[in-house]
Amino acid sequence: MKPRCWVVLPAAGAGRRMGTSIPKQYLTVLGRTVLEHTLSIFTDRVDIAGIAVALASDDPYWPELQIPGKERFLTLTGGDDRMISVRNALHALSAMALPDDWVLVHDAARPCLREEDLSRLIETLYDDPVGGILATPLRDTLKRQASDARHIIEATIDRDGLWLAQTPQMFRLGALSMALNKALELGWKITDEASAMERWGASPHIVRGHADNLKITHAEDLPLAEFLLSTRT
């Protein structure tokens, strides 16, 4: 059987940096929640075998969402940080997916992912042994602030060869599960799937995406996401 592609949507965060009473994945943009916009990127794709959504244990919003085909989604309880939520989703998926299947981990807070970038990621990596991520090249000068936390420049970091990692991050289910379980066991600080794979010695590929695949993180990101989504057909 050809490896299938599954999607994991970590959607169990509290959205603290957003400063809203509702977690940012449930904020409304153009009449739908951020999570519904993100789900809609994947739900009609014939190359996606299934979607696992990691939810907070006390999430009161998911049951109220009216999403076509909602019953097809696998929902599971996330964890105290994103890595645990992803690990839990991989464990849940292992009941129906094979170790050699692909998993595309995509932040629920990234509703502006372009279909063309998703397709390019899958097409570029589908026959690769390792996998990789969408990313964009750094285009601003990078500064490190002084360690005393004052907003004083301590150094300028050479930006050649530096990329901003995005999601989806696409890896084989078995390899990623092993890498994340090891990371948790060893207490590694992991903020994306690729860094867990790198710690295992893998060399994930970079597939260039678009800067408008923004992660809604701070208040100013919401109107930008609304504008971007309003320009999509």
Ligand SMILES: Nc1ccn([C@@H]2O[C@H](COP(=O)(O)OP(=O)(O)OP(=O)(O)O)[C@@H](O)[C@H]2O)c(=O)n1
């Ligand atoms: N314990 C967590 C933390 C985050 N996420 C998800 O991971 C994605 C990216 O994480 P981030 O932007 O950091 O979201 P939050 O953790 O909610 O934001 P904050 O750090 O501001 O609280 C989001 O879709 C978020 O819902 C998750 O599933 N489980």
Ligand SMILES: C[C@](O)(CO)[C@H](O)COP(=O)(O)O
């Ligand atoms: C996975 C990610 O979106 C890649 O840039 C990012 O690391 C998530 O970080 P966060 O602090 O959990 O938002």
